[in-house]
Amino acid sequence: MNYENIAVSTEGNTTVITITRPQALNALNAATITELGNILDKLDGDASCRAIIITGSGEKSFVAGADIKEFSDFGAVQAEELARNGQRTLFNKVENMTKPVIAAVNGFALGGGLELAMACHIRYASENARLGLPEVTLGLIPGYGGTQRLPKLVGKGLANELIFSAKMINATRAKEIGLVNEVFTLEDLLPKSLELAATIASNSPMAIAEAINAVNLSDTDRGYEAEIKSFGLLFEKNDKKEGVTAFLEKRKPNF
Structure with missing residues (x-):
């Protein structure tokens, strides 16, 4: 365009x-x-x-x-x-x-x-x-x-x-x-x-997206709940699996 x-x-x-x-x-x-x-x-x-x-x-x-x-x-x-x-x-x-x-x-x-x-x-x-x-x-x-x-x-x-x-x-x-x-x-x-x-x-795009949302809600009464929900959600995502695996294998993650 x-x-x-x-x-x-x-x-x-x-x-x-x-x-x-x-x-x-x-x-x-x-x-x-x-x-x-x-x-x-x-x-x-x-x-x-x-x-x-x-x-x-x-x-x-x-x-x-x-x-x-x-x-x-x-x-x-x-x-x-x-x-x-x-x-x-x-x-x-x-x-x-x-x-x-x-x-x-x-x-x-x-x-x-x-x-x-x-x-x-x-x-x-x-x-x-x-x-x-x-x-x-x-x-x-x-x-x-x-x-x-x-x-x-x-x-x-x-x-x-x-x-x-x-x-x-x-x-x-x-x-x-x-x-x-x-x-x-x-x-x-x-x-x-x-x-x-x-x-x-270089960091997890999924985690960054969830962090943006949680930070944007930080001055509302929904901020803590948003953080908790996002924290749990990310445990089911491939980025978390790659990040933890890379840490344990002492290498850089490939997001």
Whole structure:
């Protein structure tokens, strides 16, 4: 399938998705959201793909936000549908993928861009990254999950501060508060993301999928039960048999 707003490449068992709208600082328009949702659907069913990296083209921006001109004249009903469709088509889909998704944040991650990064399971950032949710400066609030995911990552107080003030923070501060996992030079960002993806890809894909689900439920009253059920389920799977056998035979498992 040909895409107009994203580029897709493969490195071993890792698929790299690059948003290619540098003229708009990779802002998320409706077409880009649709394309991202489509490729994620395809990859979720592709056994050869063990991990996914999402990044932006160029050296300035991961995703600078949503494409405001597309919805500047919307009313309440249209705006609600925009948020609901975006979350269903992309943001919730990223969070609930059965394969780990790593955000390689290579510059501005603002508004919908930060919301996309937060939907990913892991976030690496370059030293030039700037992150924030500026929606209140437009008389709005985040609409793609920002008010829900940010408190889970950094705590309610810091989330309130960032959302209410609309200020940007740098990558160092983002790591200090737990918003990103690691910070690298721009040159090292993608190689380090690929290195992590390769490490993850060497592990059991069945176990990773169950772990994603259990972690996603960790802040609900269903989290412990999900962990118990997944733990038991995996005992019947070939990956568990191979992993335990390899351990006992003192060799690397072949998942």
